[in-house]
Amino acid sequence: MKIGTLGAGTVAQAIARHAVTSGHEVVLSNSRGPASLAGLVGELGPLAHAGTPEEAAAAELVVLAVGWPQVPDVTTGLPNLGGRIVIDATNQFAAPPPLAEIADLGEQTGSEYVASLLPGARVVKAFNTLYGQYIAADPHHPAGRQVLFLAGDDADAKATVRDLTGDFGFAPVDLGSLREGGRLMQLGGPLSALHVLKQD
Template sequence: MNGTSKESTMSSIAILGSGKIGSALAARFHAAGIPAVIANSRGAASLAEFTDRFEKGIKAVEARDALNADIVILAMHFDSVPVAVGGVGDWAGRIVVDATNAINFPDFTPRDLDGKLSTEVVSELVPGARVVKAFNTLQAPVLAADPGTAAGRRVLFLCGNEKSANRTISGLINDLGFFPIDLGPLSAGAPMQQFNGPLAKMNLLKD
């Protein structure tokens, strides 16, 4: 998809998590001129120095306020998701982007989820949400870098069971300067995107 998504342009966007991936996404949103808010478990005050570099484009908010956005990007450790989203009973069709990877620390091995995909677990934690898997296959320094190179645009993969949500996130990825590739439903795309999948850490360019 190469067109701008009207829904993503008009939607409020929140990045939940300010670690390496969350910080990388904030930098890319700022560079693309797309307003967003960012939150973490320590409170908005802890992000003041970080967000100062973005002027007014990226604002720090409390986590409870970030959870009200139209598009909420989960950019945190997989184990932190239950507590982070626990205050929302019904997501009422809003989009949740799962940018997490289910990893055992400190050995960085794939988590055993009893045969479930990590995004299936996340989906159960956000009832009523349209869940899209995205932003989890590039390492943070690569994700933070300019996606436009002399050889082409950096590729970002996504998948989800709701086609309308996939289109919205494809448009957002395009607006950020990346080349989006929609892998279809979670059953097809998530196994390829998750930590031990063939697309993990895959840094591809599309001319």
């Protein structure tokens, strides 16, 4: 599978490392341009490439992993994603920690908002409940595998993300729709920042 990242920070890099380790090709992008990612892609190896956001968005599966204030700018101008799967790894921090202000979206969940900015995309919420170091670490632990919560409105897209992250070593748990599951996973929800293991 070819996986693109919109953003190249801690979370995107961690997912990219798991992807290339599992044999997938990755196209990383950020707001500073491909040249700024030369060192990172060199470290990740021959399956990793730097590209523009448009090139990353052309991959079979796209990971959105940027700060919440950057979401509108990153998504504006992207081509219609035409049924592509987008993993939404964002959290709606209007201001990052230590202020940690949460954006007020009314009744809408963060991923429903993201989906509204990406017509044609099949959005799956995942990775946002875990701190970056837990995403980057080996998901296998002596007591079990790191649980990865996910939610989405498209069953096939969720199955693809479940299988992919299962190959990474995580224990994916499907929480249902972007509305119901997303509420559990987003900032302020009971599963936000919950790190648990599943015994095999």
